[in-house]
Amino acid sequence: MSDQPPRKKSKWDDDEEEFALEKERRRAQKLAARLMSEKEQLERSRERGATDSPRGSGRSSVESTPRRVARDDDGLARARRVPRRGRAAHPLLESCRSVYCYERLNEIEEGSYGIVFRARCKSTGDIVALKKLKMDKEKNGFPITSLREIQTLMTVPHENIVRVREVVVGDTLTQVFIVMDFIEHDLKTLLANMPTPFLASEIKTLVMQLLSAMAACHDNWVIHRDLKTSNLLMNNRGQIKVADFGLARTYGDPLGDMTQLVVTLWYRAPELLFGATEYTTAVDMWSIGCIFGELILREPLLPGRGEIDQVNKIFKLLGRPTDELWPGFRKLPNAKSFNIDAAQPYSTLSRTFRYLTQSGLDLLSRLLTYDPAKRITAEEALKHAYFEESPLPKDPRLFNSFPSVASGEKKTTLASPSAPQAGGGYDFV
Template sequence: KISRIGEGTYGIVYSAKNKETNEIVALKKIRMEKEKDGLPISSLREIALLKSLQHENIINVKDVVVGGAGLHNIFIVMEYCKQDLAYMMDNTKSHFTFSEVKCIMLQLLRGIQYLHKHFIIHRDLKLSNLLITSKGILKIADFGLAKTCGDPPCPMTPNVVTLWYRSPELLLGEKNYSFAVDMWSVGCIFGELLKHRPIMPGNTEMNQLQKIFELLGVPNPKIWSGFDRLPLARNVRFPSTQKYNQLKVEFPHVSDNVIDLLNGLLTYDPQKRFTVNQAIHHKYFKESP
């Protein structure tokens, strides 16, 4: 082990050197403290998922190593990436250029396209889970909350996705959600890359909904049929004053295509929200820069 480099949803991540090859790798130590009955299910899920995934924009798992008695030290050996996008943003004063944002977004969408094609919802997309290699390749990481999804979707917990990137249907208690929750997170990431700061940084679930209403206007049955029947909708005060979408006000210096892509990703109704295929073929990726 060389040094601790971060902490994922279900484990601590270290950098280390392979003594045989001198290659630097990342070691994710699986958290065992709360597990009396062996490996956490989430860790088994993450290991199985990652070993099955092979894509340039998804972190590559090289091996799983067990050390010590009684399975107490289990490490996932992964390719090493020096930094994540959150670290890069926090430690650089200059904003990403429009062409850098586009390059990041295209790689992110390609990785998600691969996941969704294989019926996997990541469920925790955010800047700190997007790693960048020394060659500028984006890698989607931390699959501790990822889950395979059938059609129709089976009921799942709505308590997933870091708050600032959590979709309105999750905040309102929807259990039968699908790939659209990832696409909302992508919209939040897109806005954050353009703004150089989180676009909806709520501090509670109610406050998060308030931030969404302030940016996108208050939903109504015309734009999102059935939202008022979601489990937690009756607990929410929907303000009557904030009716209009503010994306053009918040992003005054971007093209119409950027606004259109943001609108498509940050659509209230998950059935109408852009799919990854719609996003990846959007006009935004054909315009310059």
């Protein structure tokens, strides 16, 4: 077929339009043939690897070097190998299976970036969580939040971080699902429904697991940026699993500019509220401080109705910041928006947590420190004396079990602010 459109016989002919459609069809056929060829090559490579690998080793001979996606002249995604960086390796992504490999059981929740269902794998019977990504109005390809979530979860494998099993697709390109381990509870729902509060030993165990997960993230140059009790899942064996990495991102040294519209309002660090565009893993540590307080009080520690009210609640709990406590904070973009000098000068933290030990109060105050440079890190917090005093952290296997809302045993709707919309110019549902 010639690349030039045929000459029109009359003004009513649609030869040019037909030619364009035929050219597009031929291009689609070439693309499909190329994808099929690549799939066959991958299968042959996998078969050779299974044959060549030592018996019982359980490992493929396929190289596990990270792959980066590039695009050729036809716009087709292809993979090129890049040098390994000093981060944890993640499994090689293969072609996606169909979502019809799973049987949908019930809806768990709907968030800013997707709907989560409980489902059963038809071949193994395993119960999993299916997160359907919201792509209906996505105009810039695959949603950046979903790319970050998948990348992060595969880069930082940890026992206290939810595991991605695979990515599956439906009938169209707008039906994409992340398959994750199913976890029975989230901490927010548990705190609202459990008949008695967590014991001090149980709170220590939960906080230690959260700190351990964040230490792994921060060691791999990842900031979560949306830690809150509804994003902390808990199974019936007392294990915490950090979930929802849609706002997570990697960072470098030196730090580059990042959006300050991250972290759900009640858990947002003061430097973000004051408009900082350069920030560190310290924003996660502030959120952990808010979660620590919420586990003790059984209600959100700083439930602001807006950014100004949020800052006022922080001032009321910690007292107003000073140049000695937080050098340079008055130079931040939003500093003039708040009536700092009118705020109370003293902290009410010890009065709010009157039953917390001195060691526990010290850890909480170091998590809720104004100056991010002085805020305790996850590694430092794990070594804090609070976790070594009596009562010691409880063995997770000794935790009580609770009815699972996610399993459809009970349905509760809890009021809390939504996560910020991320992705800059990306349009989300």
